[in-house]
Amino acid sequence: MTGDFWERQMMRTRLLLTACAIALVPAAAAAATAERSSFGKMPDGTMVEAVTLSGKNGVRARIITFGATLQALEAPDRNGKVADVTLGYDDLASYIAKPNYWGQTIGRYANRIAGGKFTLDGKTYQLAQNDKANSLHGGPGGFDKAVWRITEVKDGPVASVTMKLTSPDGDQGYPGKLDVTVTYTLDDSGALGIDFHATSDRPTIVNLTNHALFDMAGEGSPYGALGQRLTIPASRYLPVDDALIPTGERRSVEGTVFDFRRGRTLHDGLRDGTDPQIVIGRGWDHNWILDKGATAEPQLAARLEDPKSGRVLEVLTTEPGVQFYSGNFLDGTMVGKKGHVYRMGDGIALEPQKFPDTPNQPAFGSARVEPGKPYRHRMVYRVSVARDEVAG
Known part of the structure; x- marks a missing residue:
């Protein structure tokens, strides 16, 4: 026995x-995974790499070193069908030949600086101009057109890729040598974090963000993003002049088509020509003043939901503002992924950031970065599914 x-x-x-x-x-x-691969070569032979981060719930993000770009973000709908919800191109050659702001890391200064000029410590700096007289998104040679260097790739429980770029003193007219890192992280819940960090050897200005354009029905969907519902927890926004530079006024959204506090379907107000701000922007292309202000940890800046598929995007940030751009300049001349022609409203941008033209408008705060005081911004694209279909 x-x-x-x-x-x-x-x-x-x-x-x-x-x-x-x-x-x-x-x-x-x-466990979330990170897979490294090639995405092609620059005309000078420089290799462009891609890193695909994958989580257990079906969310995948592909980041390429050209522009430290979020090239794709794939997410399942309520029936498990996966679609890429970001606009962009399928190949490197198109990103180079037909540049646009579709998922790139934007810097040194996201959004517009009036006249391409600012004064710091009594000295006036003239920046490269690429938006008529203004400097937009760091100028014609901004961070979105640089090839970044991968410094680290990790598998999960949180998968990540870190990329680095050094911007020399005088780059696009900006003072100081700036060392920049951006880290993309993806966990199994569907949260894609983007952490920006920058240090300078001289006083300078910095404002970094990501410029993805989203269609939660899947890029190239027949009706684009206009039937989707957007929420922005902000009681005020920044009106702009004819050059899309903030006037300095902080205007209440109450009673206007800029009120997204309780959620608003995007086609509701986009063509409201009775509001001069819609006419100036050809739609929405404005910065909302988030009620939360600047915060130590990311808090909600916007929520976008597609009622048909159930896909939900939440954008969180530590910064005080979010620029909502309704794809007003997508005019059918750009052919993107899978041969899709992109038109107005086929995708929208939700860009967390400091306020536009802050260096010229002290009432907006400060964008100053100096030695020993690094710049930090953490933002999150959090993808989920609403199980029940709601009316648009």
């Missing part, structure tokens, strides 16, 4: 170990 007893015990042990091994397989498979 003793031999039988130990044989039974050993059998139980083997069964237990087998059960434990089986139980561990899903846990290991559930």
Whole structure:
């Protein structure tokens, strides 16, 4: 009986170990992963790499070193069907030949600086101009057109890729040598974090963001993003002049088509020509003053939901503003992924940031960065699914 007893015990042990091994397989498979690959070569032969971050719930993000760009963000709908919800191109050659702001890291200064000029410590700096007289998104040679260097790639529970860029003193007219890192992280809940960090050897100005354009029905969908519902927790926004530079006024959204506090379907107000601000912007192309202000940890800046598919995007940030751009300049001349022609409203941008033209408008705060005081911004694109279809 003793031999039988130990044989039974050993059998139980083997069964237990087998059960434990089986139980561990899903846990290991559930870990988020990072896969490195090639995305092509620049005309000078520089290799452009891609890193695909994948989570267990079906969310995948592909980041390429050209522009530290979010090239794709794939997410399942309520039926499990996966679609890429970001506008862009399928190949590097198109990003180079037909540049646009579709998922790139934007810097040194996101948005517009009036006249391409600002004064810092009594000295006036003239920046490269690429938006008529203004400087837009860091100028014609901004961070969106640079090839970044991968410094680290990690698998999960949180998968990540870190990229680095050094912008020399005088780059696009900006003072100081700026060392910049951007880290994309993806966890198994569908949260894609983007962490920006920058240090300078001289006083300068910095304002970094990501410029993805989203269509939560899937890029290239027949009706674009205009039937989707947007919420922005902001009681005020910044009106702009004819050059899309903030006037300095902080205007209430109450009673206007700029009120997204309780959610608003995008086609409701986009063509409201009775509001001069809609006429100036050809739609929405404005900065909302988030009620939360600047925060130590990311808080909600915007929520976009497609009622048909159930896909939901939440944008969180530590910054005090979010620029909502309704794709007003997508005019059908750009052919994007899978041969899709992009038109107005086919995708929208929700760009967390400091306020536009802050260096020229002290009432907006400060964009100053100096030695020993690095710049930091953390933002999150959090993807989920609403299980029940709601009216648009």
